[in-house]
Amino acid sequence: MSKDIDLSELPKGKKVIRCIICPTGCEITVENTSDELKITGYTCRKGEEYAREEFIAPKRIITATMRVEDGFLPIIPVRTDKPVPKELIFELIKELSCVTVKAPIKAEDVLIENIRNLGANVIASRDMPVKA
Ligand code: SF4
Numbered sequence: 674m675s676k677d678i679d680l681s682e683l684p685k686g687k688k689v690i691r692c693i694i695c696p697t698g699c700e701i702t703v704e705n706t707s708d709e710l711k712i713t714g715y716t717c718r719k720g721e722e723y724a725r726e727e728f729i730a731p732k733r734i735i736t737a738t739m740r741v742e743d744g745f746l747p748i749i750p751v752r753t754d755k756p757v758p759k760e761l762i763f764e765l766i767k768e769l770s771c772v773t774v775k776a777p778i779k780a781e782d783v784l785i786e787n788i789r790n791l792g793a794n795v796i797a798s799r800d801m802p803v804k805a
Contacts, residue, residue, distance in 0.1 A: 680705055680708070683728070684705060684728075688702070688704075690728065692715065692720040692723050694720055694723050699714055699715055699720050700714050701715045701723075703725065703727075710728065732756035732758055734757075735752060735753045735765050735769075736750065736751070736752045736798070737751055738770060739751050739770070739772050739784060740773040740774070741773070741774055741775070741776050741801055743775060744776035744801045744804060745803065745805070749778060750798040751796065751797055753765075753795055761789075761791075769795065772785070776802060776803045777801060777802050778801040779797065780797055780798065781796050782797045783796055784796060
């Protein structure tokens with residue numbers, strides 16, 4: 674994978690990353706030597722991939738709220754079902770806060786499919802019944 678990327682466009686030097694894939698929490702070091710991405714300290718392949726991605730293009734699950742029409746409450750907590758680029762977090766939270774969805778909603782319902790073609794859906798984090 675590191676052969677496909679231009680290392681000169683990535684930060685130089687070392688970055689220490691705590692792997693959050695499992696509770697072991699390995700401390701992984703990624704170093705951009707300009708010739709290669711040197712990754713050390715991982716215990717398994719998943720950790721190596723996590724650290725590589727975190728160094729190249731960090732991603733996060735977004736949690737936000739959306740407005741609800743006819744809902745028991747006026748807003749509903751939502752999240753993406755897959756991580757999206759970290760630099761879009763604040764933009765997407767703002768965008769989602771302006772969108773209105775209609776009750777009733779069930780937890781895990783897809784409220785926005787494939788947001789901005791990022792490969793992630795926005796899903797409801799809880800049920801939202803219709804107001805009585
Ligand atoms: S590197 Fe592997 S063992 Fe270590 S925290 Fe990550 S997933 Fe767990």
